[in-house]
Amino acid sequence: MIETSNDSLPTPEGVLALVRPGGARGLRAWDAADALLLDTAHDYLREQPDARVLVVDDAFGALGLGLARARPDLVADNATLASALRANRARNPGCPPVAAPSDWRAPPSGPYDLVLLRIPRQADYLGWLLRWLNGVLAAQGRLLAGGMIKHLPDRSVALFAEAVRTDTVLPARKKARVVVCRRGEARLADWPDTWKGYRLDDGLTFEGLPAVFSRDRLDQGTRRLLPWVARAVAALPPQARMLDLACGNGILGISALVRRPDLMATFVDVSSQALMSAGHNLARACPGVDAAFLHQDGLAGSEGPFELILLNPPFHDGGAVGDHIALRLLRQAAQRLAPGGRLLLVGNRHLGYHRSLRRWFSRVRQLDADPKFVVFEAGRS
Template sequence: MTTAVLDFPAGSLILSRPGTDDPNLRAWSAADELLLQEAYILMEAAPDTRVLVVDDQYGALTLGLSRFAPDVVADGAQLNDALAVNARQNRGTVAPEQIYSWLQPPVGAYDLILLRVPRAADYLAWLLRWANGALKPDGIILAAGMIKHLPDRSVDVFAGVVEVQNVSRAVKKARMMTCGRGEATLDGWPGTWKGYGLELELQSRLAGGLEHRDVRVDAMPAVFAREKLDIGTRLMLPHLKSVLKPCAPDALVLDLACGNGVLGLSALAVQPDIEMIFSDVSSQAILSAQRNAEAAFPDAKTLFMHADGICGDKSPFELILLNPPFHEGGVVGDDIALRLFEQASQSLSETGRLIMVGNRHLGYHRSLQRFFPHVRQLDASPKFVVFEAWRG
């Protein structure tokens, strides 16, 4: 966990970034600084302003504005733990009692919405449309991001959805847009759900053999690989039949970092009697996996968990399926995967297995050996490798 001090108009904050020891990775960016500076100018002139913070990562915006008691909504579940850590380090700051997500978004009209610009253009378009519906007629949206991480079509997205009033000069490689409410909303917008067809091989109850069924796999804009099957996942899918074979009925199986749920759906096609748990740090991923599972397997035993890693009392697992994310906020690395490997090793039964796919260049076979006595390669391509890992 790295810790540094953020100076902003009302003072300073000691902020930690959980999950990494890299001193070059801070818990805020220059985009957060721009948002805090402009927000204080606006809110000190109108202290009764009702403010909403969208997709704060580690608490810089939420705690920096704590004197104004902002509402907070975030797609990522990691904000909850980060706020708990950082609120303890800063006297006088108070974390909100509730952090909303897209599973349960806030309701009401806001005077000011602070928005961290995401890397995906579709998610930006979704957020701005949602913000139009949550903003008062004379309200303001402040949206900021690091220039190198702004979506390629961000100028067009802003122009087509909101009323752009000002674009700041570049400050520390960050830029901020000041916007008024636009007419575009999420009602009838076709970009909320996108997906693809997936052919599943199921055990036929009538003929006793195999049957093939095409299902639709849709996802919301914040979800990885929502428009086509990820090539790493594609490499892993043929191995599900053999690894699921030892699983008894009602065995607990976890699709960790589930995204749209394609691994869990494929597992249910192979073994429909298991209890399938879908978990992801993204609330839009959980909404997507739930939609897909309920459409394809309405009678299956399923549970959906919005969590940063493995949590809750649903363990031990007989099988954990994982295609770990290898970047966070534009930073590429294996910090997330290492944490998930460690949690998986502690959450498997004595006979349980972790099946995962990852980029070949990240050397996950060495990382897995830190937590599992047994690691076996199941498959490989020029870019990806599939591994099986177990303890006993």
């Protein structure tokens, strides 16, 4: 029996050493669903070695690298996959090269004989994915959809029944499940739930694609932050540089641009569907106003400096909950803030961001609070 460590994934092709770039200590880069998907896929590929393979929403490269000899195409909403693939291929020098992943702004085209899908936690996103996959799966192709049972979305059985034809539900293994499917008749063109949204009291409407956080309602943290955004942009000089970091549907940055269309705005998000949603909403709210949209995990390049940074940081990382993403974004924001600039942040009260802010900012002030959320302003001398 092969001995493995916590970061080692046994696969039919050998053991992969995998890390989770940018994650908190103790979070693993693979789980039992990855292992079960790989075992099932290799059984299929032994009979169909020339199959054209697609991997959808691989998290940190376990599936892409585990199937590298099959030369799969990869598409993922999350920008972290690209950096994870680079890091993990370097840790596994015997692994064949893997193609760079695409995202939903320019997805690959089929037909594919075999598709591996990590089942998302969001029910709407699963419904969207299954309908999109029906358009790229070959007539006799197979879809292997897998996830950890505790993370499967509500109504997942009904969602599969509505969209695809299920051949087999494999026995659970280490609390993971894989469903083997064929393509169904449902298509995105006939689905009414691709976009969902809401209207603000001032008449602005915001819509989001299925992978976007709080796409059909204004989340309470953003509601608490919005009045302070309006006050902050009123004090900015002409053509000041503004960053909406972890922008989601773009509500913070777009609300600023409605008041100050002269601002030089940048929207950053790890989700390609979030950026698509922000661009869609900007075009409707501010026709003719240009902005930069960056699909990346935080501030990875030479962006900035910015006179104003807006941030409602995520605290979910897949199935993990914590402040490790927010702390990384705060550190990056401090490095990109212009002299005299300000960061506006809303966060969950229990995460204690006031302590973290003081690590990187010399000026920290609480602006507002309720029992769940706190709004801070921070700057550097």
